[in-house]
Amino acid sequence: DIQLTQSPSFLSASVGDRVTITCRASQGISTYLAWYQQKPGKAPKFLIYAASTLQSGVPSRFSGSGSGTEFTLTISSLQPEDFATYYCQQLKSYPITFGGGTKVEIK
Amino acid sequence: EVQLLESGGGLVQPGGSLRLSCAASGFAFSNYAMNWVRQSPGKGLEWVSEISGSGGTIYYVDSVKGRFTISRDNSKNTLYLQMNSLRAEDTAVYYCAKDGISGRLQDHMDVWGKGTTVTVSS
Numbered sequence: 001d002i003q004l005t006q007s008p009s010f011l012s013a014s015v016g017d018r019v020t021i022t023c024r025a026s027q028g029i030s031t032y033l034a035w036y037q038q039k040p041g042k043a044p045k046f047l048i049y050a051a052s053t054l055q056s057g058v059p060s061r062f063s064g065s066g067s068g069t070e071f072t073l074t075i076s077s078l079q080p081e082d083f084a085t086y087y088c089q090q091l092k093s094y095p096i097t098f099g100g101g102t103k104v105e106i107k
Numbered sequence: 108e109v110q111l112l113e114s115g116g117g118l119v120q121p122g123g124s125l126r127l128s129c130a131a132s133g134f135a136f137s138n139y140a141m142n143w144v145r146q147s148p149g150k151g152l153e154w155v156s157e158i159s160g161s162g163g164t165i166y167y168v169d170s171v172k173g174r175f176t177i178s179r180d181n182s183k184n185t186l187y188l189q190m191n192s193l194r195a196e197d198t199a200v201y202y203c204a205k206d207g208i209s210g211r212l213q214d215h216m217d218v219w220g221k222g223t224t225v226t227v228s229s
Binding site: 032034036038042043044045046049050055087089091093094095096097098099100101 | 142144151152153154157166167168169202204207213214215216217218219220221222
């Protein structure tokens with residue numbers, strides 16, 4: 001199985017900050033990576049696919065990059081509605097796996 | 108509007124069974140692979156199973172193989188998850204999620220339901 005390791009697992013930041021979350025895969029997955037946002041008590045919301053393609057309707061302050069084994073999700077200027085937990089997901093092989101999550105909290 | 112609505116969750120004893128349903132609307136259901144993803148209390152997301160649009164191709168995570176069965180009824184636009192021999196570690200919110208691209212498997216999941224809660228406890 002392909003393991004995904006996210007770092008940090010917890011991040012404290014202020015509105016307006018630039019935030020970067022890293023996702024590392026245990027083996028190469030090309031760009032078969034997606035990112036999701038989840039708020040407490042809610043279903044995950046899809047943000048990015050193919051490592052860097054923004055889903056329609058997602059604010060442009062979100063961006064993704066990377067290929068192979070190292071990927072990043074960047075929020076260029078953190079907004080109050082962005083405080084949430086973020087998950088990466090690999091779609092290169094079964095079983096589909098998720099990273100452990102990164103919780104972004106208000107400083 | 109594309110919508111997914113899960114139902115069928117509840118409290119069940121260890122060793123018991125439960126069938127979850129996911130009613131889909133707003134898109135051509137039979138054209139899209141569908142998934143079940145679960146989240147144990149306070150934990151991360153775990154993919155459980157995927158089924159192709161036709162129902163002919165199915166995948167499971169190892170921990171549920173032989174106990175869970177995914178299926179779909181395209182005439183009713185409904186996805187199912189039959190869960191047998193339930194264990195305490197199956198306690199979770201179960202989400203159904205739609206694949207993003209028509210005709211593909213192993214794809215990002217662009218629409219999620221609100222989830223249904225399954226609790227396995229005596």
